[in-house]
Amino acid sequence: MLLTLLRSRRFAPLFACQLFAAFNDNFIKNALAILILFQLGGSSGPMLVTLAGALFILPFFVLSALGGELADRYDKARVARATKAGEIGVALIAAVGFLIASAPLLFLALFLTGCLSALFGPVKYGILPDHLARDELVAGNALIESATFLAILAGTVGGGIMVAEASPWAIAAVTLVVSLLAYVFSTRIPPSGERAPGLRIDPNIARSTAALLRDLKRQPRLWTGAIAVSCFWLVGAVVLSLLPPLVKDPLGGRESLVTLFLVVFTVGIAIGSLAAAQLSRRRIRLGLTPVGGALVGVFSLDLAFATAGMAPAATSVGWSDFLRSAADLRIVADLLGIAAGGGLFVVPAFAFLQAEAGEDHRARVIAANNVLNAAFIVGGSLILIGLQAAGLSTSTLIGLVGALSLAGAPLMWRALSGAVRLEAQAR
Known part of the structure; x- marks a missing residue:
């Protein structure tokens, strides 16, 4: 089924569009971070990098509701084309910023990139059930998740390498060419139709965001699915945040070892996502989600034990x-x-969320999920900062992730079993 989807006009253009868009988002973000740390930021570099991350995630709080409303009100393929056309303009701003080494222009480009990503999010996931059958959703999500993490890795590594090794003209060219490719593929996405043509777009984004979350909370099955997906992003964000200090302190490694660990993590997500597709056998099997959570717990605890008390090598390790x-x-x-x-955990949960949302408000459900994801990521990051400030070691923090994941697995099983029972009763 996976190869069939990749060859299908129903799926392939969206897959490619998402791949290039995710690459460019992370290429710009990491290139900016490297420029700030090593060239533009001076002593304020670390603080400015934190600000850059906040600027990118902020639009997901502010604009996800608007993105959901636009995707339900208008044809999702049309909205996708509009956002990708906008990204060409943002790429031009970023290109100029790289050429003249302007931090303000690059910060502006990063913020606008976050805005367009927040608007595109409800489209890329909301359109899947429009073009795929229910028994294809797990496979479609597995491919999208795998491609997203591969693009994140390629963009992150590529941005860092090009800032260090390439000319500003080459960096600007990559930014523009990739944005053009994303737009070209967006024009090939088949129309989805207007699912809620009578919907009134609420210009008050704070009110619409609050209403979106209230509506999601009133639907227990969807709320449970969204919480499960948000738990994945929470754990993923925390683990990725812990990789650089894990490499630096217990292992005594260099930057290249962080890159190796990022590659391993990305490959692992792809393996887990594709395994979920194979094990599901054309059905949405929510039982895989708590199993994935238990695996995260077991391997996290073992990683904590493996690195606890390690003394850094005498010479730095690449x-x-x-x-x-x-x-x-x-x-x-x-x-x-x-x-x-993590891949095994998230793919069935997200497919369930998509399948159970009504087609006239599916994009708004995805948008509400995106707001929850952002809230979980930010909340988890703040807690992590507090625990690090309290002096907890990286190994201890990884062990805490493992313990919480193991403890949460049976709770997730009970919650998802309840969602399945509600689904059966509804039918």
Whole structure:
């Protein structure tokens, strides 16, 4: 089924459009971070990098509701084309910012990128059930999730490498070419039709966001699915935040080892997502979600035990120096297992959310889920900062993630079982 979808006009253009768009988002974000840290930021570099991350995530709080309303009111393919056309303009701003090394222009481009990503989010996931059958949703989501993480990795690594090795003209060219490719593929996405043509767009984004969350809360099945998806993004954000300090302190590694761990994590997400598609056998099997959560817990705890009390190597370790002992292989296997468990966790939960949302308000359900995702990520990041400030080691924090994941797995099982019972009663 996976190859059939990749060859299908119903899915392939959206897949490619999302792939290039996610690459460009992270290319710009990481290139800006590297420029700030090593060239433009001076002593304020770390603070400015944190500000850049906040500027990118802020629009998901503010504009997701509007994106959901637009995607339900108008043809989703038309909205996709409009957002990708807007990204060409943003890419021009970013290109000029790279050419003249202007932090204000690059910050503006990053914020606008976040705005367009927030508007596109309800489209890319809301349109899947319009073009795919229910028994294709798990496979479609598995491919989208795998492609998204691969694009995030490629954009993050590519942005860092090009700032260090390439000319500003090359960086600007990549930004523009990738945005053009995303737009070209967006023009090939088949029309979805207007699912709620009578919907009135609420210009008060605070009111519409609050109403969106209230409506989601009133639907227990959808609320449970959204909470499950948000838990995935929470754990993913925390683990990714812990990778650089894990490499630096217990392992004594260099930047290249962080890149290796990012590659392993991305491959793990893809493995878990594709495994969910294969194990589902053309059905949405929510039982895989708590199993994935338990795997995240087990591998996180083992990673914590494997790295606890380690003394950094006498000389800094790069990726080529790693993987020379059983202890190194254990760490990589644990990281791969955490990511694979995450992929297995999220794909059935998100497919369930899409399938159960009514077609006349599906995009708004996805938008509400995006707001919850952002809230979980920000909340988790703030808690993580507080625990780090309190002196907890990176290994301890990873162990805490594992313990909470294991404890939460049976609770997630009960919640999702309840959602399935409600679904059966509704039918």
